[in-house]
Amino acid sequence: MARLNLLEETRFEKLPVTVFKNPQEASINVANRIAKIIKEKQALNQHAVLGLATGATPIKVYAELVRLHKEEGLSFKNVITFNLDEYYPMQPTDVQSYVSFMNENLFDHIDIDKNNVHIPDGTIKLEDIPAFCLAYERKITDVGGLDMQILGIGRTGHIGFNEPGSAPNSGTRLVTLDDLTRRDAARDFGGKSFVPTKAITMGVGTIFKAREIVLMAWNGKKASIIKKTVEGEMSSDVPATYLQLSDHVEFILDEDAAALLTRFDTPWLVKDCVWTDKLIRKAVIWLANKLNKPILKLTEDDFNNNGMAQLAVEKGPVYNININIFNKLQHTITGWPGGKPDADDTQRPERATPDKKRVVIFSPHPDDDVISMGGTFIRLVDQGHDVHVAYQTSGNTAVWDDDVLRFVEFNMDFAERMGMKNPDMSDTYTKMRQFIEQKKPNQIDTPEIQTVKGLIRKGEAIAGARYCGLQDDHIHFMALPFYESGKVQKNPITEADVLLTMELLQKIKPHQVFAAGDFEDPHGTHIVCFNIIIEALKRLEKTESWVKDCWLWMYRGAWLEFETHEIEMAVPLSPQEVERKKFAIFKHQSQKDRAVFPGDDAREFWQRAEDRNRETAKSYDDLGLADYEAMEAFVRYKF
Template identity: 45%
Template structure:
């Protein structure tokens, strides 16, 4: 374990952990360290051996390395790389292979010799897997070992593909992928059923032989596993936890990924706290949940016995503090997301005027907004607001080939039964062309522009059906089709000024009083993360315009961890019938992930959380946080 001196705030952390404001800042610092190492070794006439990772996490780091090469002349001719893993069964030319990913993300953009690139083969025959893995280990050793190993962390806590149960001494081997890992890769493969079941991965023991290890993690979804890996016991259930035993391992994380660390989640346990209103509510909600007691039943003794004596002495006694926090929680609950007209709004989350409001609900992919806030969307429409559902991207990459095949076959069959088939000749030709392209590309080939267009049309129909179920008419649905998505693919997206300009033009056209958005807590390389950054830039471009100064921005959570009690600024309760209608709206989508399908249950859990704090009992609740510009 590292002997580096820790601050009191880091007392619970067993591996040194740096928290950065965003992934770009962390990537820049790490890339500067790598540059210094490469240049130092080059002067000595020696190589640098880097261990490389895949997935969206290292993408900002790779982009900074490319920038250093293209803009500042950093050469990679003395760099040798070893990748952590590869899907078993995929060849290097497969669009979702890690060999292809590394070529796209970094190797094709720098001057590293191809002979210096080492990636496990996904196509080695089954009877040769053991020998192939042993040769990989031997080649690493022959190069003098890995100087710096880059790592990410999966939702199962894995590094590489070392799923739960991987021992500390495990070596490079073939492994069966955990169901959660396969779920996370489902979008890349257009369906969980298409994700390979096996992979070849460096073992935990192989990784720990690296001289330096840096694990990066971005976004709220990584927070729970980061905390377990950094603060919990070393265990085979979380292979990243074994970094605690390495003398030179570090975690580089952003603010979102840090939220479950003790210094971020329970700061009063590690030092003095500035008791802001948000921090005070966090502490009181935590104490109630810790003791399984409603807020109004907490006592002075409860505060003192759980490290909150300073809060009590500053804002107590408990009775008065409890009532204040209870009232704050109660005031977040409203059935009027757009504000209640002709009513006092002192204690309501959203202002009453103007009424009706122009509301833009931004959905990164066509399903996101309905999944996360379908009932709120229905409320806005029913209460007379001009609510517009904006699908920022087409979502075509998430549509499986089977859906496109079904659509094309139906179109072809329909053309064959009409009385005058010659009228349908163009439709028949279109369907036959689509079917041929599906057959030619095979199970995992890249979609042609025509197929992406066809899949986008399928999702448009599904979104219209779902939005209609939420009482939105078709003329209140906008498909923006941001260029970064249409020109890219998962884990390879990169926004440009064209995306910002398109969204800024939409904002200026509608001049909204309210915007609902998501992605602030997401992985910055994800679709929702990129969309939120585009929104930030678009809002900045509109600063100073009359409508912008009075526009409120409400954040909802999509695939990220739900908002906690102290983070919620607006809670929209759902009756049983409203939750049922939301379920019917979700059923209009043909390809939701298991996490998306579980949205109604997540809404029920939100209500249970409010109930546990002593608030009124509801069937379900959709939650929102007011955006506070940093």
Template identity: 55%
Template sequence: MSSVSDVPPSKLSESTRMLRYDNVPLDEVEHIPCRVFRHATQASQAVAQQIAALIRTREGEGRPCVLGLATGSTPVGVYNALVQMHQEEGLSFRNVVTFNLDEYYPMQPHELQSYVRFMREHLFDHVDIDPANVHIPDGTLDEASIDDYCRRYEQAIQDVGGLDLQLLGIGRTGHIGFNEPGSGRNSRTRLITLDRMTRRDAASDFFGDENVPRRAITMGVGTILDARQVVIMAFGEGKARITAEAIEGEISSMVAASFLQDHPSAQFFIDEAAAEALTRRRAPWTLGKVKWDETQTRKAVIWLAQQVKKPILKLTEEDYNEEGLQELVATRGSAYEINLQVFRYLQSTITGWPGGKPSHEKQPGDRSRALEHIFPKRVLIFSPHPDDDVISMGGTLIRLVDQGHQVHVAYQTSGNIAVFDDDAIRFAEFAAEYNRHFGIDPDRTAELDSHIDEFVKHKQPGQVDSAEVQFIKGLIRRTEARAATRSCGVPAEQLHFMDMPFYETGRVRKMPLGEEDIQITMDLLNQVQPHQIYCAGDLSDPHGTHRTCLSAVLNACNRLKDEAWYQESEVWLYRGAWQEWGPHQVEMSVPLSPQELMRKRAAIFKHESQKDKALFPGPDPREFWQRAEDRNHATAQLFDALGLAEYEAIEGFVRWKGDMDSVL
């Protein structure tokens, strides 16, 4: 199972190993002050409050407040909070002057991917800032004039007294702004060439990495370091490794964010997921006392077993002592007792009957599971996209069907933006030929076929599809979902296509979750009245759809918690498409045989529009079936290494306890 403890050895992990023997103050390990929040929304709110306080202070002093601003998904929550403060608390931006970090080159300001458009949509059009005080690098310039323009951009910052606060995100290469690996500490605003990984990460916004500009204008590292305050934000498991490198690693031009270690007033604001690779989370016992609850104990014991490469039941007192875990033994009992406790817990999570056993299959001593008395069960699996069900829990889905449960699958969104234009043309041609053969409204068929062909032929990169093209792309995803679940044995009448409104923008950027989305979810829950509910808990989906879909389900469950049917219902969270549960988190482990794994792969293959090359693969270049199998194999291999039974593959689940804050 992939987790932060699987990060390859580096200078960071070497320094961590040296810390095991003595408690070390946190500020000697973390070279940039770091505030960790439970969720990204809380971190964003804290940053917005800090910016608002600065704006008000400068206003009281009769001075302009000069802000350096960032784009991308990370600061959106900050801008939303600032807009809310403007509307509800009267926060004024009349004395604010802004300078944005960067812009793609070339780029027209009206284009969907333009940072001019981004800033207007998320902040400037909703507050009272003077347009003359807004500065964003100009992506329309003639290349010969860019050097002079960049010098003038730097001078404009100096003319207003320099940046009071610079807001940053961090890229997976450690870049800040577009200062890619190799950027010097003293670099200034300039035209640069984008790193391959940066372009791949931006591919979804441009509907394919081939459409991403190869260059950009960016403030330099030196420009950023000149700001009086720097706030850098990072959210999600995908940013955990690079965040730790920037905070705890050596200063290096290969990780531009590490230069902030030398800044007198820089701060990281991160969520718990992005903090997972920090020593305070990976191995907090090296820094001082910890609360040895069951979860922390499991985490430490699994970490120890992996460090010394031993099964859990072979760990000795010497292993605990030599790896800095003396306090755990002193607090929780002997190594033997701790080993046994953790081993038994992990063993108890393993079940070949995720929906429970019928009475004739129960053996003496079987561990009683929740809702064991109900068999068969009604099961409702929520799938954010039309393939997440089989990618993330296809083996468990197959087993639930084979064991006689009534399995329903709810596809929360159409997934229509993730289909290549060529596929839309191909299916339109198929429909046209079919209709012509049978004489079905040939005029309308020819008109529709011509529209799709012409639209796609003249479509600009990133242009929103027409309603007709969106429909046929959604239809492709829908038929693939039917084929995949048919191969798993789910009847067509037990499939539910929700087409939640928040998703239907035709763009990568979606609308916020709305009341209609929650109501649709509640209606389906009331209709099926499931005993088991499964939903996606892998919140690292780079486009945010998984998080929004999970929020819809959990909000609906909270509102329905007093319903009689809900009293005999449980909610399980799966992962697999973008990340995996840490081994200490898993509460149900479903082992898969080689045959079941092949059936799962066959179901994933039914999603042909996502096969070979998905339109939005995210930062992981592997196909989704490869990601799923690698994670399932890795989980099984980890359980084997920890001394548990050896399986071909395992899918892991965590039970939702009803606490919205515990997940979102």
């Protein structure tokens, strides 16, 4: 019976999928499978032949393999490896090369014979590539083929660098990279213009010859392409769909990457559900959006014809379900994000008391506060709450180099014009200019340049917070140590990061904390900053009584927005408030016109914020609620 139920749940899925709670658990599982192959081959005195991938996805797999080697004696002396791909052209010593990646994450930490390591050569002459690719294929065949091939998946649906248009029988070859693939790699190269346009990759046909294929994917960014690959029709537009032809493939996903698969996203379409309040809310909103109807106009036929008959029977009549969800959505809307004084707060998202709250808005970068919740920020100040803003990082990697020279030149000219005594900056300025003129992509800035970039972001943040109504003593710059690496890849969280956050929280003792829950940030800064806040509050909860009365609200906006069914507080903005929010964002001039790291969205940050806030308001309007100009959305984090 359990087997039949699973088949029913997964009937939209065209290949095997296993879902783990998080990437760590999934990676350990894959590493153990690799270790099992290695040990079985060792027992037979044979080589284990592995196809390896690069990128963020397999890093934890390699870390676990290194641990197994160092702590449990797993030997790699009998292992032969073939990597999927390499950029072209690419020197093996370049930090962006996959040779450097594999050495840093695996090969330099295990006892593998480097003669058994094979990675496509990004240095060979263009005319020699066809012969090299044939030889690469021949080497794989000569050692008996791949025992296991591990894969990631790109947002284009590429496996290896087999971009859309690749043939299912393709072999190792030189390819042209899709523009989206190059945009995704831009942060590793210091900008898309520095990303190579070509790569050498194993073909789909080469991958298919492996005796076992494991494709891994983590986080919500991959959820959309995973759904297309697992449930969609086979197409050259999504090369990973060719894996549907294999009898030896398995997809290993974390919960976020699997989130859009039918059995998780709309489970009522594949099985009987336990109808929790959350699931009912999601299903009713889904149905209203699907049929383009306000919630209160949904009928019993609408439920029955769209996989929701069980809900209608168990929780009906349908009209009562509709009224219940409509009322819950209506109760998320409030013009009083800090609570409305002397009001019945039983149906409001925030408490009425105390009527004047101490509030801390944590901003991972120096502009996330106004981009994501600028309207609510201004509203909290206008309504008399004791609002503080804490900028968790300096943001000093996201400033253009020519802005550094401009600000230093201004400083020198100002001092000269005013006849002020000023340390001679000419030598420092000359060194800065020489460094910038010779700077390589992703090269770490000098300490002086990092300082100037940090001061630029600091000045803009102060201007934005002042515009929102804060006094200077309520503006805090934390400069958390994890961020201060001088490069896109940041350091791990340290005890100092947590202690600095605890110190600020102890000083303010807030009733409300706002934190960025926008974890699609391509640099990963948001999730790191959020985890630091959570750890700080958990520790303080053990000794500080005020923590029990402190509510934590998550905001989004810079990179994506909450789904309507997730929203627990929606703060409507008038046209005038939308303008005020926009002007607050404009104070961050270094991020205007074109930010250094814009992500995969061509719009400026103020445009993203404005559009998303209007889309949130429209989603409420479409469901039959009041029509507002814009809305900022929040979800409460419950420990």
